[in-house]
Amino acid sequence: MTELAQNLIDGLGRGSIYALLALGVAVVFGVMHLLNFAHGELITVGGYVALWTLGAGWSWYIVTPLIVLSAVLTSLAIERVAFSRVRGSSDFTLLLTSFGVHFVISAIFLLYVSASVKPFDRPSWVTNTYSVGPLNIEVYDTVVIAVTVLTLIGTTLLLQRTMFGLSLRAAAADFDTARLMGVRSDTVIRGAFALSGLLAGIAGVFWLMRAGSISPSAGITPMLKGVLAALIGGLGSLRGAVIGGLVLGLAEVLLRSRLPDSIASLTEGVVFLLIALLFIFRPQGLVTVKHAVRV
Amino acid sequence: MFPRPGRDVGFPIAGCALLFAVFLAGGLIYESFQGRAAERLVTVMLIDAIIVLGIQIYVGNTGVLSFGHIGFGAIAGYAFAVFAISPAEKLKRIPDAPFGLNDVLLNPALAVAVAIGVTVVVALVVGIGLARSGAESGAVAATVITLALLFVTHEVARNWPDLTGGNRAGLTFKVGAALDSRLPIYLCLLGALILARLFAQSRSGKLAAAAREDNLAARAMGVNPLVQQTAALLISVAVVSVGSSLRVYENGSILPDDFFFNYTLLTLAMLIVGGRNSVTGALVGVAVMTVGRELARRLGQDGFEVFGLGLDAAPLDWIFRENLQTVFLGLAMLGFMIFRSDGLLGDWELDGWLWRLWHRRKPEERPEPLAEVAPVGLHVEVDREGAALEVHDLAVDFGGFRALDGAGLTVGPDEVVGLIGPNGAGKTTLVNVITGIVEPSTGWFKLGEREMIGAPSHEIARAGLLRTFQNLRLFGALTVRQNVELAARVAAQHRPGNHPPVDALIAEAGLWHVRDRRARELDYGSARRLELARAAAMAPAYLLLDEPTSGMSDAESAEMIGRIRHMAAAVDAGVLVIDHDLNFITGISDRIYVLDQGQVISAGTPDEVQADPAVRAAYLGAESDAEGRA
Numbered sequence: 027m028t029e030l031a032q033n034l035i036d037g038l039g040r041g042s043i044y045a046l047l048a049l050g051v052a053v054v055f056g057v058m059h060l061l062n063f064a065h066g067e068l069i070t071v072g073g074y075v076a077l078w079t080l081g082a083g084w085s086w087y088i089v090t091p092l093i094v095l096s097a098v099l100t101s102l103a104i105e106r107v108a109f110s111r112v113r114g115s116s117d118f119t120l121l122l123t124s125f126g127v128h129f130v131i132s133a134i135f136l137l138y139v140s141a142s143v144k145p146f147d148r149p150s151w152v153t154n155t156y157s158v159g160p161l162n163i164e165v166y167d168t169v170v171i172a173v174t175v176l177t178l179i180g181t182t183l184l185l186q187r188t189m190f191g192l193s194l195r196a197a198a199a200d201f202d203t204a205r206l207m208g209v210r211s212d213t214v215i216r217g218a219f220a221l222s223g224l225l226a227g228i229a230g231v232f233w234l235m236r237a238g239s240i241s242p243s244a245g246i247t248p249m250l251k252g253v254l255a256a257l258i259g260g261l262g263s264l265r266g267a268v269i270g271g272l273v274l275g276l277a278e279v280l281l282r283s284r285l286p287d288s289i290a291s292l293t294e295g296v297v298f299l300l301i302a303l304l305f306i307f308r309p310q311g312l313v314t315v316k317h318a319v320r321v
Numbered sequence: 322m323f324p325r326p327g328r329d330v331g332f333p334i335a336g337c338a339l340l341f342a343v344f345l346a347g348g349l350i351y352e353s354f355q356g357r358a359a360e361r362l363v364t365v366m367l368i369d370a371i372i373v374l375g376i377q378i379y380v381g382n383t384g385v386l387s388f389g390h391i392g393f394g395a396i397a398g399y400a401f402a403v404f405a406i407s408p409a410e411k412l413k414r415i416p417d418a419p420f421g422l423n424d425v426l427l428n429p430a431l432a433v434a435v436a437i438g439v440t441v442v443v444a445l446v447v448g449i450g451l452a453r454s455g456a457e458s459g460a461v462a463a464t465v466i467t468l469a470l471l472f473v474t475h476e477v478a479r480n481w482p483d484l485t486g487g488n489r490a491g492l493t494f495k496v497g498a499a500l501d502s503r504l505p506i507y508l509c510l511l512g513a514l515i516l517a518r519l520f521a522q523s524r525s526g527k528l529a530a531a532a533r534e535d536n537l538a539a540r541a542m543g544v545n546p547l548v549q550q551t552a553a554l555l556i557s558v559a560v561v562s563v564g565s566s567l568r569v570y571e572n573g574s575i576l577p578d579d580f581f582f583n584y585t586l587l588t589l590a591m592l593i594v595g596g597r598n599s600v601t602g603a604l605v606g607v608a609v610m611t612v613g614r615e616l617a618r619r620l621g622q623d624g625f626e627v628f629g630l631g632l633d634a635a636p637l638d639w640i641f642r643e644n645l646q647t648v649f650l651g652l653a654m655l656g657f658m659i660f661r662s663d664g665l666l667g668d669w670e671l672d673g674w675l676w677r678l679w680h681r682r683k684p685e686e687r688p689e690p691l692a693e694v695a696p697v698g699l700h701v702e703v704d705r706e707g708a709a710l711e712v713h714d715l716a717v718d719f720g721g722f723r724a725l726d727g728a729g730l731t732v733g734p735d736e737v738v739g740l741i742g743p744n745g746a747g748k749t750t751l752v753n754v755i756t757g758i759v760e761p762s763t764g765w766f767k768l769g770e771r772e773m774i775g776a777p778s779h780e781i782a783r784a785g786l787l788r789t790f791q792n793l794r795l796f797g798a799l800t801v802r803q804n805v806e807l808a809a810r811v812a813a814q815h816r817p818g819n820h821p822p823v824d825a826l827i828a829e830a831g832l833w834h835v836r837d838r839r840a841r842e843l844d845y846g847s848a849r850r851l852e853l854a855r856a857a858a859m860a861p862a863y864l865l866l867d868e869p870t871s872g873m874s875d876a877e878s879a880e881m882i883g884r885i886r887h888m889a890a891a892v893d894a895g896v897l898v899i900d901h902d903l904n905f906i907t908g909i910s911d912r913i914y915v916l917d918q919g920q921v922i923s924a925g926t927p928d929e930v931q932a933d934p935a936v937r938a939a940y941l942g943a944e945s946d947a948e949g950r951a
Contacts, residue, residue: 061461063468111659117460119662121386122593122654129586129651137648246582250472257454257465291480298473305450305466 028160033280039167041275042174043229045268047252048259049181050225052267055256056198057218058113060120064104064127066249068097068223069230070135073240080146086235093234094227101223104131105216113215128249135242143241152235170232177228178268181221185264190217198262226252258301260311269312332679333522336672337514337600344370344604345507366611367506368567370604373591374513375560377603380592382526383550384533385460388585389447389467390561392474395580396443397436397562398569399478399485402492405432405570410495414486422484429570437562444558451554452547471585478577491576506567513560517600518672524810525552531796531807538794541756543782543811543859583647590650593657596664598798601671606664610653614646668798687833688824708769709733710755710786710863710895715764716919717750724750725761726919730897732863737886737896739910739927741903743939746916748899749791752865756788757781768862783815785862789852789869797841801832801851804840808858820860821892829888830854846877853885857892864889866898870905878902882909907931915939 047065054062072093079089104127112123154165185191190213196204197214205211233248234240251274259270277300282293289296348363376390403411403418404427411423427435447470454462479488486492500506520526532539532546539546569575587610595606657664710732717725725747732738742748753759755766757778765774768784776784796804805823812820827836830850835843840851849869856864869885870878886909889896900906906913907927915923915930917939923930930936 055461059461061465108655108659115658115662117464118384118386119658121461121464122589123658125388125586125589126651126655126658129582130648130655133647133651243582246472250469253465254469257462261462292477294473294476294480298469301469302447302450302466305454305462309450309453309462311454311462 029283032161033283034276035161035163035167037276037279038272039164039170039275040279041272042170043232043248043271044251044255044275045271046174046177046225046229047248048255048267048271049178049264050222050229051252051256052259052262052264053194053218053225054222055261056264057194057201057215058109058120059117059201060109060124061253061256061261062222063121063124063249063253064131064245065222065226065252066245066247067104067128067131068100068226068245069233069248070132070240070242070245071100072097072227072230073234073237073244074135074139076234077144077146077240086149090231093231094224097227097230098220098223101219101226102216105219109219110215113211128245132242132245139242141242143239145239148235148238166232166236173228173232177225181225184221190214194218194221198264254301258304258311260313263311263313266311266313273312329522330519332672332676333518334515336670336675337511337518340601340604340671341507341511341514344608345510347608362611362615364503364506364571366607367503367510368564368571369588369591369611370607371506371510371513371564371567372561373588373603373607374510374517374600375557375562375564376588376592377557377597377600378517378520378560379553379557381598381600381603382521382529382533382553384530385451385467385550386464387467388464388589389470390557391580391585391588392467392471393440393444393558394561394565394568394584395474395478395577397440397565398575398580399492400439401429401432401436401562401566402494402569402575403484404435405429406492406494410493414490414492415483417483419483429566433563433566436566437559440558440562441555444554445551448551448554449547452550471581475577475581478580485575485577488577491574493574494570500567500570509563509567513563514600514604516556516560517603518670520553520556521600524814525549527799527803527807527810529553530799534796534798535794537758537778538790538796540778541758541782541788541790541794542808542855543779543815545777545779586647586650586654590654593654593664596666596668598663598668599666599670601669602664602666605666609665610650613649613653617646617649688822688828708862710766710768710897712751712755712766713764715751715754715761715766717747717754717759717761723919725754725764727764728916728919728921729764730914730921730924732895732897734862734895736911737889737898737909739906739913740897740899740916741901741906741913742916743901747919748901748916749867751916752788752867752897752899755781756786756865782859783811785816785859786865787856787859787861787863788865789849789856789867791867791871793845793848793852795840795843795848795851795855798839800837800839801843802827802836804851804855805858808855812859816860818860821858823858826854826858826888829891830884845872849873849881850884853888857888857894860892861894863895863897866896868900869898870900870902875904878905879908881905885909903931 051062051065054060075092075096076089079092080086108123108127109120112119115123152166155162156165157163185195193204193209193214194217196207197209197211201211204214229248237244252271255270255274256267257270258274259266259268274297277297278293281296282290285293285296345367348366352359352363372390372394376387379385379390380387403422404425407426408424411418415423447466451463451466454466478485481487482490521530528539528544529546529549529552531542531544532549536546565580568579572579591606591610592603593606594609595604596602712731713729715725715728716723728747728751730738730740740748740751750759754761755773757776757780761774765772767773768786771784773781773784773786796807799807802823805826809820809823824833824836827833830853832847832851832854835847840848843851849872853864853866853869866885870881873881882905885896885898898906898909907930910927912925913927913930914921915933915936922939923933923936925933
């Protein structure tokens with residue numbers, strides 16, 4: 027029982043980060059039908075910002091907003107340079123474009139910085155824990171969960187209460203109609219990329235705090251978790267993305283602690299198998315989105 | 322599954338042999354100038370070509386972007402290595418190998434067979450998930466799964482040192498165990514070429530391409546995309562397995578990073594640059610990228626000098642650093658996606674070009690009129706006697722909106738029945754229900770004695786209910802003739818009996834002069850007529866025509882009446898035609914149902930319906946209002 031509770035807390039911490047990543051992926055997918063394989067690069071860029079600023083002796087309190095800011099700016103820049111040119115193209119083109127962006131960015135770091143993994147200082151409290159009854163809770167997990175909840179509340183308010191949020195949801199439901207109703211596609215798409223960058227930035231801060239290092243290929247894992255979680259939740263659903271993230275995080279933690287030692291190191295493989303099974307039996311993901319098909 | 326031998330196979334095979342010869346000659350000529358230094362380059366190019374062709378079989382035919390093929394390649398590579406490396410070598414790297422694999426030793430050819438087997442089994446499981454989620458949430462979902470597969474095979478390879486030797490050591494063959502002759506590589510490449518080309522030409526390949534062009538229309542025509550995509554995946558994965566085994570053997574070792582992102586990027590870039598929808602294109606892409614990389618490498622190494630002008634190595638050194646390759650590849654991919662997403666060749670094929678050259682000399686004769694080659698009596702082995710289409714009490718809710726509210730109708734085997742109603746009356750929803758696209762909350766419909774509610778679209782189509790679409794869903798990249806031929810092939814498999822000849826149908830639809838034009842190039846009226854011909858080619862029991870004249874002029878519309886009636890009579894099908902144009906419906910129908918707000922408010926002959934006061938109030942009133950506003 028204690029162990030289960032412990033797993034749940036650990037899994038929620040991990041799942042929260044995935045949820046933020048997945049939500050960022052889903053927001054962009056909603057307005058452009060683009061699954062952004064370059065989403066992880068937002069964290070990579072933030073990581074190098076962290077490396078340089080922390081190396082210069084700045085504290086995490088100053089570095090944190092810089093990481094988030096760099097992610098937002100990178101997201102907007104990618105949209106301007108690459109994605110704005112392929113708007114409305116086929117899925118195939120969109121996917122490969124984002125894949126190309128992923129490669130170009132990571133290769134630039136590979137070329138002009140270094141291929142090796144560079145460490146930086148983590149904040150001192152990251153590894154601290156405190157006890158509640160029999161449970162050992164990490165300060166880190168607590169902060170992650172709290173910030174995620176606040177971010178989700180903020181995002182919900184943004185989407186529900188502002189004109190931008192309304193445009194974005196309208197565009198996600200039916201882009202062409204939304205445009206006809208006067209929603210400006212440029213504004214909505216850029217706004218979506220900014221929001222996506224903001225969410226990736228927040229997730230990135232936590233990701234980097236835990237990792238304590240950066241390398242050109244560091245973006246791959248968070249990107250993959252993000253798109254997988256969005257898919258598990260049901261592509262096109264923002265709520266689904268958050269649920270997908272939490273489910274993926276919980277599944278990973280539970281499996282890693284429950285699987286016999288001999289295959290515990292293969293958790294990723296087992297999780298993938300489960301996902302493949304999920305799609306065989308529930309191909310639309312956990313949260314069903316009704317697509318109005320015009321025929 | 323493959324084209325009829327003799328007639329269709331000759332050109333593709335000859336074309337592939339020619340392609341292979343040119344490709345290989347290019348490599349050998351370069352090798353003869355550069356000597357042994359270029360030997361490995363050419364070998365690597367040949368092996369890359371096999372793998373890229375394997376990927377093309379899936380990506381080209383299904384249109385689903387796959388990142389996972391290199392992951393499948395990793396599985397095959399490890400399987401091959403584990404079975405082909407001698408126990409003595411394995412003892413050094415993986416002394417604790419599971420399942421007693423330590424003592425196993427197969428000769429390389431058998432090990433390749435095992436590798437194919439293992440990989441295909443994995444692909445079968447993954448493939449069903451792929452196809453199902455792809456059908457549900459679009460190709461994007463399928464792509465994410467392939468990406469996850471790539472990532473996961475890499476993770477497993479790194480974290481299962483007992484089997485794979487882990488991240489550092491990997492598995493290695495005994496020094497000098499590499500291939501002593503290139504013959505196996507040649508044979509495999511030629512085989513891969515022919516297989517890829519024949520698959521694209523086969524029934525399976527064509528149906529996969531149809532689903533690629535328009536998934537919904539393909540299902541409404543009786544194609545089950547799940548089957549075609551899985552077939553393409555399995556064949557494609559088998560070819561990739563062969564290529565990957567060769568790659569491992571040639572390298573003499575395998576490490577997790579050998580089959581990961583960088584190689585995925587390289588192979589995909591080759592495929593994209595050349596043109597993913599073409600086998601010739603895939604090979605051209607391999608050649609172009611190989612030459613490009615080699616050029617970049619040599620420029621960086623040696624500098625260059627042309628006609629006395631040139632640069633030495635130093636200033637170029639920073640540009641042509643090793644890792645810059647990745648940037649180049651990424652940029653090449655981006656550039657092609659943004660400016661020329663179909664690659665250099667699009668879907669141009671060498672053998673198709675040869676075929677057209679060959680046949681230009683003898684023009685085709687216009688086929689006999691449909692009525693003469695196919696008089697009434699094209700009986701399909703479905704008992705038509707009394708096989709009425711009965712629709713009873715259908716209700717459909719979209720959220721809070723009730724699109725159909727207890728609608729029902731009957732169509733007899735030789736009847737042309739019209740369904741009319743203002744926009745939003747539920748006409749298209751009714752067709753969507755009886756073609757399996759929308760599920761009703763209540764009600765049922767039967768074709769003859771067969772209860773059809775709940776059957777998937779493709780089965781309904783195979784049972785003989787064939788529809789056209791209000792907003793035109795043709796297979797745009799295929800020619801007029803291929804569109805119709807595809808339907809005929811589905812019919813030949815699933816609706817035994819006599820079928821209307823393809824060419825006669827095309828002529829009947831007034832499309833003979835554009836038969837080799839791509840469907841997406843047709844004008845609106847021709848496209849509508851093609852959709853009709855394609856549906857008729859299935860030898861349907863009933864044609865369901867959703868606004869077959871929308872967007873046509875009055876004159877075209879009037880001409881369409883005769884065409885539809887004539888074609889339906891020739892293929893012996895009943896017709897349910899939907900429109901909101903009263904003149905057209907009264908002109909074409911034997912009987913008419915009037916639908917308003919999801920309910921049938923009137924039924925009868927055209928005269929009776931026109932005289933019905935309820936119709937005048939509900940329908941004609943609404944329509945004239947609408948016209949008044951417009």
